[in-house]
Amino acid sequence: MAVINVTDDVPGVTVTNMTEPQTGCLHDYSLKPSDLKLLEKADVFIINGAGMESFLEDVLSQTSDLQIIEAAAGIPTIMEESGEANPHVWISLTNMETYVQNIAEGLADLDEENAELYRKNAALYSDKIEALRQEMHSELEGLQNKDIITFHEAFPYFAREFDLNIAAVVEREPGSEPTPKELADIIDVVRQTGIRALFAEPQYSSGAMETIADETGAVVYTLDPVVTGESVPEARDAYLDAMRRNMETLKEALG
Numbered sequence: 001m002a003v004i005n006v007t008d009d010v011p012g013v014t015v016t017n018m019t020e021p022q023t024g025c026l027h028d029y030s031l032k033p034s035d036l037k038l039l040e041k042a043d044v045f046i047i048n049g050a051g052m053e054s055f056l057e058d059v060l061s062q063t064s065d066l067q068i069i070e071a072a073a074g075i076p077t078i079m080e081e082s083g084e085a086n087p088h089v090w091i092s093l094t095n096m097e098t099y100v101q102n103i104a105e106g107l108a109d110l111d112e113e114n115a116e117l118y119r120k121n122a123a124l125y126s127d128k129i130e131a132l133r134q135e136m137h138s139e140l141e142g143l144q145n146k147d148i149i150t151f152h153e154a155f156p157y158f159a160r161e162f163d164l165n166i167a168a169v170v171e172r173e174p175g176s177e178p179t180p181k182e183l184a185d186i187i188d189v190v191r192q193t194g195i196r197a198l199f200a201e202p203q204y205s206s207g208a209m210e211t212i213a214d215e216t217g218a219v220v221y222t223l224d225p226v227v228t229g230e231s232v233p234e235a236r237d238a239y240l241d242a243m244r245r246n247m248e249t250l251k252e253a254l255g
Helices: 002-006 033-041 056-062 093-110 112-140 156-161 180-193 207-216 238-254
Strands: 044-047 067-070 147-150 165-169 197-200 219-222
Touching (some): 002 093, 067 093, 093 112, 093 156, 165 180, 180 207, 197 207
């Protein structure tokens, strides 16, 4: 969504998602032949960075002339228990403003003729992000409960932004079902802390969350890490809309 906004009405620029809109996080994504064909035709490849795209080495080995812009460049990362950086930086609105500027400046450097357009678009979009950031801080700072349990490791930056405490994570990596012991440990956390809200994600099955809810009486809500979306102009406000829904969900679950 950031790229769509930064390139809005810039002549000669076409934005295409390399992956399907509903692919989700790209931690373990495997390149397909069609991906490489698409990248061979591209002038610029805009990535998240921060270790998200594990396939990038394969891209560089086969498309040496491709210009790459790392949207997360310079954003301080949170380290996971594994010792790796958590790449989900965009779920913090503060980080998202930097994300947008990185994209705009990267494109401006590569396409000087349209540099001012990129920067103008970035400023307009950043103003929207900043307005929402201030609104969310105002709405969420008075939450009575700050403890949450999330589906996977997508929300540390979001939690830090809004002073939330992630008490447990159900699946460290999407698709890696928790073991019976891991489920039992999380159930114990819920019972010991009195946490009443569990947060699933719209991109993945909520089966494990439902099991925990059945055992504890906690309620399953949905938080969107905004890892999916269309690369079409109509989707330009999709990030803002998703974050606003997250705000309303937190108010309902924790207020």
